[in-house]
Amino acid sequence: MSDCCTAKEQVSKSSGSELCPSCNVKGKKVKIITLKSMLIPTTLDSLNAGLIHYFCSSEDCNVVYFDEDKKTYLTSEIKVSVYQKENSSSVPVCYCFGWTKDRLKENVEKGFASKPIEHIRHNIKENRCGCEINNPQGSCCLGNVTNYIKNLS
Numbered sequence: 394m395s396d397c398c399t400a401k402e403q404v405s406k407s408s409g410s411e412l413c414p415s416c417n418v419k420g421k422k423v424k425i426i427t428l429k430s431m432l433i434p435t436t437l438d439s440l441n442a443g444l445i446h447y448f449c450s451s452e453d454c455n456v457v458y459f460d461e462d463k464k465t466y467l468t469s470e471i472k473v474s475v476y477q478k479e480n481s482s483s484v485p486v487c488y489c490f491g492w493t494k495d496r497l498k499e500n501v502e503k504g505f506a507s508k509p510i511e512h513i514r515h516n517i518k519e520n521r522c523g524c525e526i527n528n529p530q531g532s533c534c535l536g537n538v539t540n541y542i543k544n545l546s
Contacts, residue, residue: 413454413456415456415465416454420447420448420450421531422445423532424525425446426526427530428442428446428458431472431473431529432458433470441460444461444462446458446459446461451477452478455467457470457471471529475529477530482494482495486541487528488524488528489521489522489524489528490512492509494541497509497541501545506545506546510539514535
């Protein structure tokens with residue numbers, strides 16, 4: 394498993410295939426392992442693993458993934474709730490270590506806003522994260538956690 398939480402520079406050509414066919418927001422390229430781990434079995438049957446796939450982070454869009462041929466995968470076809478698309482307070486913000494919106498809010502209210510970030514960073518350092526298979530966005534959640542905590546303050 395690669396180090397999912399290490400920043401990597403990505404250069405990509407804009408071809409239009411990275412635009413969500415539903416909301417027209419630019420998607421983020423994701424590894425096929427992310428889709429294989431996130432799609433429900435009946436949807437996984439239709440996955441074309443040879444195509445490039447993207448994650449749509451638009452909260453107003455029901456599409457989670459789409460491929461370069463514009464095939465879409467909806468929130469109802471994903472095994473877990475997607476942080477960017479779910480308003481529930483029980484939705485994970487950090488999928489690897491169980492930091493839900495509720496748990497983050499509780500820590501902030503108790504004055505421990507830095508505890509979740511320190512906990513996640515420690516586990517990243519120990520090479521324990523598995524964001525490409527646990528997180529629907531297929532990448533590190535630390536930015537989501539930091540922003541969520543910041544918005545609570």
